[in-house]
Every structure is written in C-alpha cells, then in structure tokens.
Amino acid sequence: MDFALSKNNRLFWMGRYSERVYQGVLAVRDLQDQNLDGGNVDYQDLCRRLGITQDFSDASDFLNRYLFDRSLPDSLICAADAMLGNGMVLRETISSTTLSYLQMAVTALEIASTSAASGVELQLVLDDIMAFRGSCYEYVADEATRNIIKCGVSVERLSIQLRFDEQEEKVDKELHKLLNRLYKTHLSCRAPSLDLVTSYAFQKEDRPDRATLLQSVESLFQL
Amino acid sequence: MDGLMKNADSINRQLARYGVKFGIYKNGQFHERLFPFDPIPRVIAAEEWATLEKGLIQRVDALNAFLRDIYGKRHIIADGVIPEDFVYLSSGYLPQCEGIVPPGGIYSHISGIDLVKGKNGTWYILEDNLRVPSGASYPLIARQLCRRCSPETFRQNNVVDNRNYGNLLRETMDAANTGGINVIFTPGRYNAAYFEHSYLAERSGAVLAESQDLYVKNNRLYYRSLEGDQQVGALYRRISDDYLDPLCFLPESLIGIPNLMAVYRAGNVAIINSPGNGVADDKGIYYFVPKMIRYYLNQEPILSNAPTYLPFYEEDRAYVLEHLDTLVIKDVAEAGGYGVVFGSGLSAEKLAEMRRTILSEPRRFIAQEVVDFEDLPLLEGGSTVLRKADLRAFVLTGKETRVWPSGLTRFSRNPDSFIVNSSQGGGFKDTWILR
Numbered sequence: 001m002d003f004a005l006s007k008n009n010r011l012f013w014m015g016r017y018s019e020r021v022y023q024g025v026l027a028v029r030d031l032q033d034q035n036l037d038g039g040n041v042d043y044q045d046l047c048r049r050l051g052i053t054q055d056f057s058d059a060s061d062f063l064n065r066y067l068f069d070r071s072l073p074d075s076l077i078c079a080a081d082a083m084l085g086n087g088m089v090l091r092e093t094i095s096s097t098t099l100s101y102l103q104m105a106v107t108a109l110e111i112a113s114t115s116a117a118s119g120v121e122l123q124l125v126l127d128d129i130m131a132f133r134g135s136c137y138e139y140v141a142d143e144a145t146r147n148i149i150k151c152g153v154s155v156e157r158l159s160i161q162l163r164f165d166e167q168e169e170k171v172d173k174e175l176h177k178l179l180n181r182l183y184k185t186h187l188s189c190r191a192p193s194l195d196l197v198t199s200y201a202f203q204k205e206d207r208p209d210r211a212t213l214l215q216s217v218e219s220l221f222q223l
Numbered sequence: 224m225d226g227l228m229k230n231a232d233s234i235n236r237q238l239a240r241y242g243v244k245f246g247i248y249k250n251g252q253f254h255e256r257l258f259p260f261d262p263i264p265r266v267i268a269a270e271e272w273a274t275l276e277k278g279l280i281q282r283v284d285a286l287n288a289f290l291r292d293i294y295g296k297r298h299i300i301a302d303g304v305i306p307e308d309f310v311y312l313s314s315g316y317l318p319q320c321e322g323i324v325p326p327g328g329i330y331s332h333i334s335g336i337d338l339v340k341g342k343n344g345t346w347y348i349l350e351d352n353l354r355v356p357s358g359a360s361y362p363l364i365a366r367q368l369c370r371r372c373s374p375e376t377f378r379q380n381n382v383v384d385n386r387n388y389g390n391l392l393r394e395t396m397d398a399a400n401t402g403g404i405n406v407i408f409t410p411g412r413y414n415a416a417y418f419e420h421s422y423l424a425e426r427s428g429a430v431l432a433e434s435q436d437l438y439v440k441n442n443r444l445y446y447r448s449l450e451g452d453q454q455v456g457a458l459y460r461r462i463s464d465d466y467l468d469p470l471c472f473l474p475e476s477l478i479g480i481p482n483l484m485a486v487y488r489a490g491n492v493a494i495i496n497s498p499g500n501g502v503a504d505d506k507g508i509y510y511f512v513p514k515m516i517r518y519y520l521n522q523e524p525i526l527s528n529a530p531t532y533l534p535f536y537e538e539d540r541a542y543v544l545e546h547l548d549t550l551v552i553k554d555v556a557e558a559g560g561y562g563v564v565f566g567s568g569l570s571a572e573k574l575a576e577m578r579r580t581i582l583s584e585p586r587r588f589i590a591q592e593v594v595d596f597e598d599l600p601l602l603e604g605g606s607t608v609l610r611k612a613d614l615r616a617f618v619l620t621g622k623e624t625r626v627w628p629s630g631l632t633r634f635s636r637n638p639d640s641f642i643v644n645s646s647q648g649g650g651f652k653d654t655w656i657l658r
Contacts, residue, residue, distance in 0.1 A: 091421035100240045
C-alpha cells in the first residue's frame with residue numbers, strides 16, 4: 001500500500017458519504033412517492049433520527065431541501081459534494097475513471113434539483129454510485145484500500161440502520177461484513193469500541209443496547 | 224475539423240464527467256469551474272514544429288546553463304553580458320540557493336514556454352515559465368476525449384500522439400531522482416490547478432502528497448505511508464518557492480515542509496523545478512535570453528523574442544517614453560496576465576502617470592511592441608469566430624531536453640482582448656502537431 005495516513009481518512013469518508021447519498025436518495029424517493037398522494041410523511045421524526053435541527057414548513061419543504069439545499073449542511077447534496085471532494089484528492093489512488101462516476105452522481109443530483117420529475121435523475125445518482133463501487137473493485141488494486149472504502153460504507157449503513165431501528169438480522173449481517181473488512185485494512189481501532197462491536201456481533205443474548213452500539217460503531221476507527 | 228465541431232457538446236460533457244476544472248479565488252472565495260474548451264485545434268505542420276522544437280530545446284538549455292552559472296560562479300555577470308541589477312534585484316533570485324547544484328545540474332526540468340505566432344508567420348517567445356508552469360494536463364485529457372467523441376477525425380488526420388506526457392514526466396522525475404519514490408507535492412484541494420496535480424500523479428504513477436504527508440528526518444525527505452515511511456527521491460512541487468520551506472523562506476507558510484531545503488542542499492532529494500528559477504523567467508531577464516544563447520551555447524537564437532525594451536537602459540527608456548501609446552507595458556513582478564497595460568488603451572492622464580512611474584522605477588517594467596498575433600477560429604454559438612490565442616509549449620529536461628509534441632493553446636474569449644489567461648476568463652484548445 002502506498003499512501004499517507006490522511007488518505008485513509010479520505011478513503012473512509014468517501015465510502016461513508018457515498019452510502020449516505022445512496023441510502024438517502026432511496027429513502028427520499030420513497031417518501032416523495034408517499035407524499036404524492038398526500039401520505040403522512042413524518043418528516044419531524046426523520047429529522048430527529050438524523051439529528052437535523054433546522055425547521056421546515058412541511059414534508060415537501062423538507063424533502064426538497066434535504067435533497068438539494070447546499071445551505072443545509074445535512075443535505076444529501078452536501079454529502080454528495082463531500083463524497084466528490086474526498087474522491088478528488090484520491091484520483092491517483094482510485095483512477096480518473098472511478099472518480100468520474102462520483103462527478104456524474106453529483107451532476108445528476110444537480111440536474112434532479114431542476115427537474116419536474118426528479119425521480120428519473122435520482123435513479124442515475126444511484127446508478128452512478130453503484131458504478132463507482134464496481135469501478136473501485138476494478139481499478140483499485142490494493143485490497144486494503146478497497147476495504148477502507150467498504151468500511152466507510154458499512155459504518156454509514158449501520159449508522160442508518162441503527163438510527164431507524166432496522167431489523168436485527170440486517171444489523172447483524174452488516175456488523176459481520178464490517179468486522180470481516182476491518183481486519184483487511186490495517187486501520188487502528190479504539191479498543192473499547194471494537195470490544196463492544198465484536199461482542200454485539202457474536203453474542204445473541206445480553207447484548208448491549210442499540211444506542212451504545214451506534215456510539216461504538218461511530219467511534220470505531222482512529223483515523 | 225467538422226467531426227470535432229459536430230461533437231462539441233459530447234466533448235464538453237466528457238470534460239465535465241472527468242472534472243476538467245480549474246479554480247479561481249474571487250472576493251476571498253474559492254470557485255471551481257470547467258475550463259472552457261474549444262474543439263477546433265491549433266494545427267502545426269511537421270516542418271514548422273521541427274523548427275520550434277529545435278528553438279525551444281536551445282532556449283531551455285541556455286536557461287538551464289544560466290541558472291547553473293548564476294547560482295555558481297556568475298561568469299555571465301563578470302563578463303558584462305547581463306547587468307547584476309537584473310539578477311540580484313529580481314524577486315526570483317534566492318540567495319538561499321547560492322552554491323547548490325541540483326542532481327544532474329538541471330534546474331528547470333519542466334519549462335512552459337509561451338509563444339505567439341505573428342500574422343507574418345513568425346513565432347515569437349512571449350514568456351518563459353520555469354517555476355511551476357501548469358497546463359499540460361488539459362490538452363492531454365482533451366485529446367483522449369476528442370478521440371473518443373470523434374474517432375473519424377483522427378483517422379483522417381495524421382496527428383502526432385500526445386498521450387505520452389505521463390511517461391515523459393515520469394522519465395524526467397526518474398532522471399533527477401536521488402533514490403526513493405516520485406512525489407507530486409500539491410498545496411491541496413483548493414489550489415487553482417488541483418485537477419492537474421491529481422491527473423498528472425495518476426498519469427505518471429507518482430504519489431500525490433500534501434505537506435502533512437511529508438516530513439524530514441536525518442536530512443532525508445520521507446512520505447508517510449501506513450506500511451512504513453518511504454524515502455522521496457524526486458519531489459515535483461506544485462507550490463511556489465516562498466511557501467516551500469518555512470524554515471528557509473516564508474516562516475508563516477503552513478503548506479511547506481520544514482527543513483526541505485537542507486535535504487535539497489545535501490543532494491538527498493531532487494526538487495522539480497529547482498527553487499530559485501524565478502531569476503531566469505523574470506520578465507526583465509527575458510530581454511537577455513538571446514544573449515544567453517549566444518554566450519553559453521555559442522549559437523544564434525532560433526526563435527525570436529517579441530521586440531522588447533528595457534527602460535533600465537537610457538536609450539530604451541527614451542524610446543519607451545516617446546512611444547508609450549503604442550507599446551505594451553509589463554510589470555516584471557506580476558504574472559498570470561496581471562500587470563499588463565496596453566498604452567493604446569490609456570488616457571492622456573494615465574499615460575503621463577505611467578511615464579512618471581517608469582521614470583521613478585525603470586527596473587520594474589519592460590515594454591514590448593504589440594505583436595499582432597494570429598487569430599484562431601473558435602466555435603461560438605454554432606458559428607466560428609476569430610480570437611487571439613497563444614501557445615504554451617512544454618519542454619522537459621531529464622537525461623536530455625525534449626519537447627512534448629503538443630501544448631496548451633489558450634485563447635481569449637473577448638474579441639477585443641489579447642489576454643488569454645484562464646484566470647481572466649480564457650479557454651483552451653488542443654494543439655495538433657502533424658506528422
């Protein structure tokens with residue numbers, strides 16, 4: 001492996017932001033659909049779970065700003081910018097080809113912001129992120145490097161699953177994926193967090209509570 | 224060219240896809256934007272290029288000889304060819320570099336030489352850039368994307384392939400390397416040319432690093448790596464001299480590497496390009512380059528300078544003051560198209576003010592005849608218009624001096640302007656060399 005420590009941080013966060021955008025777009029697209037028929041979208045609950053403190057006038061306002069508002073730090077477009085920003089400083093590690101998929105995802109999100117049928121462009125965001133991951137597999141030769149990106153993806157996915165009280169099986173599956181990847185990265189972990197995550201993954205009874213698990217997942221890596 | 228013009232939109236989409244951007248700071252804020260590209264290339268015939276190539280190699284070899292001399296025994300001053308004022312008062316002259324001989328004796332490894340073609344068909348050198356010349360990445364990636372969008376154009380035209388720049392750069396770094404890895408040292412993500420830094424790192428196989436990734440220990444430069452730190456043998460720095468080493472130059476620099484100059488002085492790393500090169504690409508020293516060619520190489524210059532006057536000399540000063548309204552005045556301390564004033568555009572009051580400034584600070588300016596340089600066609604709103612354009616040729620010196628068979632053609636988008644710099648709204652074209 002041939003990169004400086006700060007690059008680990010960028011690889012990790014590039015993976016993490018890519019998952020934030022991916023899961024966020026999937027969720028918002030479903031919520032937009034619900035909202036079409038006047039469905040009751042509990043956006044305040046979403047904000048609480050995501051730690052978003054801003055006020056929104058209604059569900060439509062929330063969905064629109066959460067997707068496209070660059071002045072809202074928690075918005076998906078800000079996450080997409082951060083994903084691309086991390087990728088840009090990793091060009092020689094991930095290749096221009098891989099980076100281009102991140103650029104296309106951001107462009108698709110920008111186009112979606114002006115589209116009357118944003119769902120079509122949002123699909124392209126998802127496609128581009130998937131292509132980015134495939135391209136990482138193809139172009140990033142170093143296994144540890146690939147696994148740092150994947151660890152970022154896993155941590156973000158777990159964070160979302162735990163915040164949204166996802167089923168136990170899904171959390172277990174992702175925890176095991178994370179632990180498998182972690183040992184292939186050479187990254188340093190915080191011992192108490194690693195102990196808790198490991199014990200949660202391997203014991204079925206007397207598990208720590210989910211809030212503690214979330215805290216440990218978030219603080220697992222020393223980057 | 225029809226194929227390229229028809230596919231202009233798809234080429235631009237490809238350029239956007241690959242993030243071909245440059246940054247500018249406006250009102251203290253960083254803005255990044257796509258570098259405007261025009262699909263109609265500048266075309267240079269093989270015979271014309273052969274002359275340019277010889278002239279460029281000659282010029283860069285003389286400039287390297289000058290740098291070796293000026294940071295060494297300074298024969299050119301002792302022999303009265305160049306007045307010492309033009310060396311020691313130049314902001315690019317660094318006393319910290321006196322006596323240092325870089326690996327291989329090469330100071331300018333990557334030289335960006337700006338030329339224009341006059342309407343009379345003569346090429347003129349406008350400026351030498353020997354510090355951190357940028358721009359090669361843009362025609363490099365543009366060629367790749369144009370070939371993808373309009374393959375037929377390249378089947379029909381016999382164009383010299385320019386996609387070897389990454390290899391040329393690598394060979395140049397390898398030739399200077401003192402033992403260790405090749406690193407491209409960037410000030411970071413918010414540098415105007417960050418795209419170029421990252422793209423050249425990818426193309427040359429060098430590691431891209433920022434200051435926090437590099438450190439000095441036991442008089443050697445190291446790159447922090449997770450699997451053990453690696454010694455750096457060649458550092459292609461994309462950061463100006465002032466910020467390179469806070470212990471040697473500007474102490475407030477947060478983007479430099481403390482003690483780097485000590486490592487360089489000990490011969491334990493090659494810095495590409497060498498610090499202190501600014502003394503040779505100063506606008507004031509430009510006047511003397513033909514004299515350098517005669518002095519060091521004992522040859523007649525193959526390429527011409529634009530007719531230039533130095534107000535420092537009494538005779539030139541008198542001419543400049545008399546003809547100020549027809550000349551272009553350049554402040555030697557400025558770059559990037561700034562500090563360039565066309566006398567024809569000044570009011571009587573401003574001309575008088577400029578005359579007073581020249582009289583009080585004659586060393587600060589050069590004056591040039593306005594070269595009526597060739598207009599090149601570019602695509603605008605579906606039709607072609609003519610605009611001023613220059614050419615930055617890239618000359619690489621490693622084991623030998625070679626010219627990259629391409630270059631960055633920059634054009635003004637303003638019909639009334641001669642200023643082609645990207646920082647001032649200019650765009651770029653590919654440069655074709657025909658076989």
